Amino acid sequence: MSGAPPATKPVMSSSPSLWTRLSNPSHFMRWSGTLVPWLTLLSALLLAVGLYLAWFVAPPDYQQGETVRIMFIHVPAAWLGVFFYGAMSLSAIGTLVWRHPLADVAQRAAAPIGAAFTLVCLVTGSLWGKPMWGTYWVWDARLTSMLLLFLIYCGLIALWRTIEDPNRAARAVAILTLVGAVNLPIIKFSVNWWSTLHQPASILRMGGPTIDPSMLYPLLVMIAAATLGGSTLHLYAMRTEVMRRRVRTLTIREAERLDAGRPRVAPAASLPLGQPL
Amino acid sequence: MRLSVEELACRRSGRRVFTGLSFALRPGEALAVTGRNGAGKSSLLAILAGRLRPDAGQIRVADVGEASLPECLHAVGHRDGLKAALTAGENLAFARALLGDARMEPRAALARLGLGHAHDLPVAYLSAGQRRRVALARLLVCHRPLWLLDEPTAALDVASQALLAELMAEHRAAGGLIVAATHQALGLEDAATLAIAAPEPGLDRPSPTPDRDADWRDADVEDWA
Amino acid sequence: MSRALLALIARDLALATRVGGSGALSLVFFLMIVALVPFALGPDLNLLSRIGPAILWLAAVLATLIGLDRLFQADDEDGSLDLMSAAPVPLELVVLAKVVAHWLTTGLPLALASPLFGLLVALDGTGMGATALTLLAGTPALTFIGAVGAALTASIRRGGLILAVLVLPLMVPTLIFGVSAAESASGGTVPFTTPLAILAGLSLIAAVVGTLAAAAALRWSE
Numbered sequence: 001m002s003g004a005p006p007a008t009k010p011v012m013s014s015s016p017s018l019w020t021r022l023s024n025p026s027h028f029m030r031w032s033g034t035l036v037p038w039l040t041l042l043s044a045l046l047l048a049v050g051l052y053l054a055w056f057v058a059p060p061d062y063q064q065g066e067t068v069r070i071m072f073i074h075v076p077a078a079w080l081g082v083f084f085y086g087a088m089s090l091s092a093i094g095t096l097v098w099r100h101p102l103a104d105v106a107q108r109a110a111a112p113i114g115a116a117f118t119l120v121c122l123v124t125g126s127l128w129g130k131p132m133w134g135t136y137w138v139w140d141a142r143l144t145s146m147l148l149l150f151l152i153y154c155g156l157i158a159l160w161r162t163i164e165d166p167n168r169a170a171r172a173v174a175i176l177t178l179v180g181a182v183n184l185p186i187i188k189f190s191v192n193w194w195s196t197l198h199q200p201a202s203i204l205r206m207g208g209p210t211i212d213p214s215m216l217y218p219l220l221v222m223i224a225a226a227t228l229g230g231s232t233l234h235l236y237a238m239r240t241e242v243m244r245r246r247v248r249t250l251t252i253r254e255a256e257r258l259d260a261g262r263p264r265v266a267p268a269a270s271l272p273l274g275q276p277l
Numbered sequence: 278m279r280l281s282v283e284e285l286a287c288r289r290s291g292r293r294v295f296t297g298l299s300f301a302l303r304p305g306e307a308l309a310v311t312g313r314n315g316a317g318k319s320s321l322l323a324i325l326a327g328r329l330r331p332d333a334g335q336i337r338v339a340d341v342g343e344a345s346l347p348e349c350l351h352a353v354g355h356r357d358g359l360k361a362a363l364t365a366g367e368n369l370a371f372a373r374a375l376l377g378d379a380r381m382e383p384r385a386a387l388a389r390l391g392l393g394h395a396h397d398l399p400v401a402y403l404s405a406g407q408r409r410r411v412a413l414a415r416l417l418v419c420h421r422p423l424w425l426l427d428e429p430t431a432a433l434d435v436a437s438q439a440l441l442a443e444l445m446a447e448h449r450a451a452g453g454l455i456v457a458a459t460h461q462a463l464g465l466e467d468a469a470t471l472a473i474a475a476p477e478p479g480l481d482r483p484s485p486t487p488d489r490d491a492d493w494r495d496a497d498v499e500d501w502a
Numbered sequence: 503m504s505r506a507l508l509a510l511i512a513r514d515l516a517l518a519t520r521v522g523g524s525g526a527l528s529l530v531f532f533l534m535i536v537a538l539v540p541f542a543l544g545p546d547l548n549l550l551s552r553i554g555p556a557i558l559w560l561a562a563v564l565a566t567l568i569g570l571d572r573l574f575q576a577d578d579e580d581g582s583l584d585l586m587s588a589a590p591v592p593l594e595l596v597v598l599a600k601v602v603a604h605w606l607t608t609g610l611p612l613a614l615a616s617p618l619f620g621l622l623v624a625l626d627g628t629g630m631g632a633t634a635l636t637l638l639a640g641t642p643a644l645t646f647i648g649a650v651g652a653a654l655t656a657s658i659r660r661g662g663l664i665l666a667v668l669v670l671p672l673m674v675p676t677l678i679f680g681v682s683a684a685e686s687a688s689g690g691t692v693p694f695t696t697p698l699a700i701l702a703g704l705s706l707i708a709a710v711v712g713t714l715a716a717a718a719a720l721r722w723s724e
Contacts (some may be wrong), residue, residue, distance in 0.1 A: 096718070151671040158667055162658050165289075172654045172719060176668060179650055179715045183672050186704070190675035197682060197692070252292050328584060348590045356581030362520035363513070374509030375589045421588075 025242045028102055032235050039232040046225035053218035061215075070128040072219060076226035077121035078142075081149055083227065084114030087234070088156075089181040092174035102238075104170035105245070107177065108160065109237035113230060115153035121146050141195035145188050152180045166245065278341045278349055278422035279303050280454060285334035287320045294320050295473050298334070304422075307445070307455035309465045312473035318458035319354070321473065322425045325456060326352045341422065351376075351419070354427035357412040361401035365392065365411045368400060369418050376419040386417040390440065405432040413441060416448070424448060426457040438464075506591050507599040514603035528565045528608045529615060535561035536619045547624040554623035555633045555684030558616050562637055562680075563644060563673055565612060570648040571665050573604055574656035574720060583656075583720065594717040601649045601713070609641030632687030632694065639698060640680040643705040646712030647672045653716035676704050 054072035061068035088110045094103025125143050126136045137143070156173055163169035281301040287294040294317035302308055310318050323329040325336065327347040341349050359368050369383035381389070384396050390410040400408060409432045416424060424445070430438050442464025445455055457465060539557045540550060550557070577583040577600075586596045616637050617630040625633065651669035655661030683697035 148671050148674055151667075155664075155668040155671065158664055159654065162655075162661075162664055175715050175719050176650070176654060179711060180672065182707075182711050183675070186675045186707070187671075190678045194678040194682065256292070326584060327587060344590070347588045350588060352584055352588065354581065354584075356579070356584070358581035358585040360513070360517060360580070360582065362517055367513075367516070371509050371513045372585060375506045375585065375591075377506065377590050 025102060025105075025246075029239065029242060032239055036232065036235055036239070039228065039235065043225060043229035043232050046221065046228055050218065050222040050225040053221055058215050058218045059212075064132060067128060067131045068215070070124050071215075072222045074121060074124040074128060075219060076223045077117045077124060078146060079223055080226050080230045081114055081118035081121050081146060083230065084110045084117065084234070085149065085153075085177075085181070085184070088114065088177050092177040092181075095170050095174040096178070104166070104174075105238050105241045106234070107170070107174065109234055109241050111153060111157050111160070111173075113233055113237060115150060115157060117226075117230065118146055118150040118153060122150060139195070141192045144195065145191050148187050148191070149184070152184075156180070166248070278452075278454060279339040280346075280423065281337045281339075282325075283335045283337075285321070285324065285336070286332040287317055287324060287329070288332040289320060289329075293332075296333075298471070298473065300469070300471055302454045302456070304452040304454065305449045307449055307457065307465050307468035309468045309470045310456065310458040310473065311460070311470060316473040318473060319427055322352065322354065322427050322456065322458055325423075326350060326425055346423075349421055350423040350425050351416050351421040352425040352427070353409075353412050353416065353429060354425075355431065357408050358415075359400045359408055359411055362399060364397050364399050365403065365414075366396040368411060369414055372415045373418040376421070378420045379418065380420050381417045383414070383418055386414040387411070389417060389444075390414045391437070406434060406437065409433060410437060413444070416444065422452070423454045423456070426455065426459070428459060429457060430459065506589055507595055510586070510596065510599040511603045511606075514600055515607060518603070518607040526611075528568045529611050531568050532561050532565040532612055532615070533619060535564055536622055539623070551624035551626070551629070554620060554625040554629060555636075556681050557623050558619060558633050558637070559640075559677055559680045559684065561619075562609075562612050562616075562641060563670075563677055566608060566641065566644040566648055567662075567666050567669070569604075569608060570645075570652045570669075571655065571662040573600065573649060573652040574716075575652070575661065578656045587721075592717075593721055594713050597649065597653070597717045597720065598709075598713050601645055601716070604649070605642055605645045609637075609645050613637035613641055626688065629684070629688045633684040636680045636683045636698060636701060639683075639705060640676050640701045643676040643701070643708040644673055646705070646708035647676070649712050650715045650719065653719035656720065676701065676708075679704060 050072070054069055058069070058072070060066050088107050091103045091107035091110065094100040095107060122143065125140075125146070129138055129140075129143075130136050156176060159173050159176060160169050163172055279302065283299050284296075285298040286296040298321065300308060310321060312318055320329060324331050325346070327345075336346065338346050338349060358372075359365075363371070365387060366383045369386060373379045373383065384393065387393050387396050390413060392407060392410055392414065395403060395407060395411070400411060403411065409429075413429070429441055433441065445457075445464045449455060455465070455468070457468075459465070536557060543549060543553075574583065577586065587593060589596065613634055616634045617625075620630040620633055648665075648669050650672075651665040654668065655665045658664065679697045679701045682692065683694060683701055686692045686697060687694045
């Protein structure tokens with residue numbers, strides 16, 4: 001095509017951008033490798049302080065007694081369950097808009113951690129429910145919302161495991177994550193509505209804003225420790241995922257290299273006519 | 278319409294299929310894409326049809342106004358895009374309404390392919406060769422300047438292959454473009470040939486645009502210890 | 503543009519009525535679930551009429567899932583999707599047309615047939631009318647949410663099970679407001695129109711989000 005006229009327009013192109021250059025996993029592995037031991041140490045310390053405050057400093061509740069201490073695990077777990085969904089939604093935007101490889105890694109690493117903490121929240125909530133409500137499960141609005149969040153996490157993880165090609169899987173999961181993110185407030189709202197329609201009013205509300213400062217500070221420390229510890233776990237998981245992809249790429253390369261050593265098949269022209277590619 | 282492709286690279290499931298493909302087509306020109314099975318002939322056509330994202334490189338079209346590349350082309354491949362429950366005529370009428378720029382009536386197009394009798398038959402009743410001819414009749418019911426043909430002679434008998442060669446010659450005479458992935462350059466003897474070879478393993482040709490998966494490959498080994 | 507979309511809707515409607523179409527099948531499945539419930543709960547008409555709207559809604563949710571897995575998969579397998587992506591119409595509108603056609607052959611018959619099936623669970627006249635109205639307003643939301651799952655699983659073989667796992671949690675709000683609207687019509691503390699309006703709102707949100715997400719999932723799906 002000699003002397004391309006100005007009418008020529010690119011149909012599609014992939015040009016280098018700042019994001020492409022920033023998305024270098026080598027850089028990520030370097031700084032995360034330095035950071036991770038310190039973060040581990042710091043979150044362990046914070047967790048020790050938080051647990052000490054929760055066990056020995058915070059007073060037992062005048063109504064619930066010692067069982068209120070479940071709250072110090074339950075509430076941070078619930079927060080992390082939501083926190084990691086938020087992290088996944090941001091990563092999903094990174095995957096879809098900038099096609100940033102690390103965004104996909106971050107999203108994939110966050111899903112099992114978020115699901116695990118949501119499960120912890122459900123289990124502790126259920127254990128807390130037994131002494132408080134006399135039964136392990138009550139269709140309380142908050143527990144129900146968390147259950148649905150857990151189911152959405154399960155769906156996302158299942159979708160990942162179904163699609164073989166990592167790039168396609170990343171895209172599909174990112175779309176579903178964002179659809180879920182739009183839906184979560186609606187689910188929360190509708191479950192609250194449903195709950196007020198059906199729930200007997202006698203049930204004791206958990207937590208609430210009227211929490212006493214003597215319990216609030218240990219709880220805040222625990223939430224901070226959980227956030228830091230969860231983020232550290234996330235970094236670990238991201239490093240594992242980067243390495244897993246490197247292994248995949250190297251394996252494919254090795255297969256290509258070995259394939260090249262083998263004599264070529266008969267030239268294409270002698271193949272039967274109309275053989276599909 | 279003119280089409281130019283520069284330094285196109287394709288990767289599927291992390292596997293490099295081809296790198297550095299370039300070609301340009303002017304009105305009336307055709308390109309026969311050859312290569313061994315798995316070399317990426319279908320992948321190249323899928324990228325041109327907009328179904329697959331290229332790993333690197335550029336595709337440019339000119340002289341087509343505001344239309345995007347997928348709106349300028351007909352693609353006929355081994356998935357024929359026909360609904361078995363609908364009649365041949367209904368399938369073509371649907372394609373005609375969907376793709377726009379209608380030309381021949383479905384009945385006339387089928388007659389041209391020697392399938393006039395099949396107009397009211399459900400496609401499920403047709404043989405593989407007849408289905409392929411119905412799919413080829415789609416080329417005639419709407420006008421699209423670029424034809425992407427993936428193994429167009431598959432399942433066709435000799436007479437139909439000659440007919441296809443005739444149709445391609447007419448299309449090119451009217452200024453149309455053809456990109457055909459084929460083992461048999463029937464009717465495209467005068468066309469340029471693009472042979473896709475497997476990329477040399479380990480020897481990554483320096484690409485003008487960075488390759489997404491290079492990030493995974495090039496990370497220093499020491500980082501992983 | 504509108505000609506292309508009408509052709510698409512007409513084609514999908516024709517396909518639903520021909521051999522292999524799933525148009526009537528989801529209706530039969532709907533009837534099947536409604537008929538199963540009394541076998542599980544016992545033929546107590548008072549109980550059945552109390553939970554009648556809930557049964558019909560649950561059946562509608564499950565019946566919507568039937569046939570959804572083929573919504574885009576069938577077109578993906580035989581190459582029709584490639585044809586549609588070559589149309590001079592945005593893929594979003596193609597998706598919209600296909601989902602509308604799907605709703606016309608599954609959701610709409612379901613809503614229209616629900617008063618008849620309401621007889622089986624001893625709904626009174628008001629209950630039947632209200633349930634039919636809520637299904638009319640709410641089944642589009644179910645179909646559009648399901649379309650996202652259908653698009654995501656279009657190229658997965660045997661994607662039906664994972665489709666259900668993906669979309670059912672997202673259908674919970676529609677189910678809640680559908681049932682609560684239908685129940686509030688035959689007595690209750692909430693006026694009928696409040697949950698009905700929310701239900702219609704959910705359908706509109708699902709139409710926008712579902713169309714965009716499904717088109718994004720189909721584009722570059724390979």
